[in-house]
Amino acid sequence: QKEVEQNSGPLSVPEGAIASLNCTYSDRGSQSFFWYRQYSGKSPELIMFIYSNGDKEDGRFTAQLNKASQYVSLLIRDSQPSDSATYLCAVRRDYKLSFGAGTTVTVRA
Amino acid sequence: DVKVTQSSRYLVKRTGEKVFLECVQDMDHENMFWYRQDPGLGLRLIYFSYDVKMKEKGDIPEGYSVSREKKERFSLILESASTNQTSMYLCASSTNRGGDYGYTFGSGTRLTVV
Numbered sequence: 001q002k003e004v005e006q007n008s009g010p011l012s013v014p015e016g017a018i019a020s021l022n023c024t025y026s027d028r029g030s031q032s033f034f035w036y037r038q039y040s041g042k043s044p045e046l047i048m049f050i051y052s053n054g055d056k057e058d059g060r061f062t063a064q065l066n067k068a069s070q071y072v073s074l075l076i077r078d079s080q081p082s083d084s085a086t087y088l089c090a091v092r093r094d095y096k097l098s099f100g101a102g103t104t105v106t107v108r109a
Numbered sequence: 110d111v112k113v114t115q116s117s118r119y120l121v122k123r124t125g126e127k128v129f130l131e132c133v134q135d136m137d138h139e140n141m142f143w144y145r146q147d148p149g150l151g152l153r154l155i156y157f158s159y160d161v162k163m164k165e166k167g168d169i170p171e172g173y174s175v176s177r178e179k180k181e182r183f184s185l186i187l188e189s190a191s192t193n194q195t196s197m198y199l200c201a202s203s204t205n206r207g208g209d210y211g212y213t214f215g216s217g218t219r220l221t222v223v
Contacts, residue, residue, distance in 0.1 A: 032210065042217075044214050046212070088152070
């Protein structure tokens with residue numbers, strides 16, 4: 001079982017719709033959870049992190065965490081063509097982050 | 110602005126060569142990391158360091174070594190490059206201050222071994 005699992009996609013959504021990305025993790029000792037966005041040919045950039053159960057909102061992005069289910073999600077509201085990228089879920093244990101393989105999102109105009 | 114700088118964007122090396130990948134951060138971060146990224150496999154941790162002269166093996170350390178002589182610089186060394194080390198290499202740093210431990214990544218080095 002992989003430490004961090006994501007649906008690889010691609011996930012195609014129309015402009016203005018909500019994109020929903022899911023991530024599960026296996027280590028119950030994981031301490032905090034991150035979503036990174038990676039454009040093709042570029043390095044990952046941090047969108048947001050969450051460490052408590054529930055929702056955390058930042059602009060058009062909402063991260064949701066359910067530690068009992070070992071599940072993290074990212075919602076992108078009012079999706080824009082500029083949101084087309086690969087989204088990486090990462091979980092932290094001590095100093096290290098473990099990454100999922102990423103979900104590719106395409107926002108069609 | 111926070112910066113992690115990797116010395117080369119693209120590198121082409123021959124099989125058997127010793128290869129050095131350099132990473133420098135200007136944020137006074139304690140922790141530095143080297144990952145490789147391959148299609149379908151995601152980011153895999155090679156080595157990390159949480160202090161000067163300290164190093165820890167990650168998930169795939171075979172064929173690699175590292176050096177951290179100064180806090181701001183973390184070097185990845187391929188002792189004898191092989192074609193299966195062709196990959197995108199990403200350096201990252203993080204701090205124990207502030208609480209989130211999120212990484213800042215460098216722009217990456219795409220290494221091709223021929």
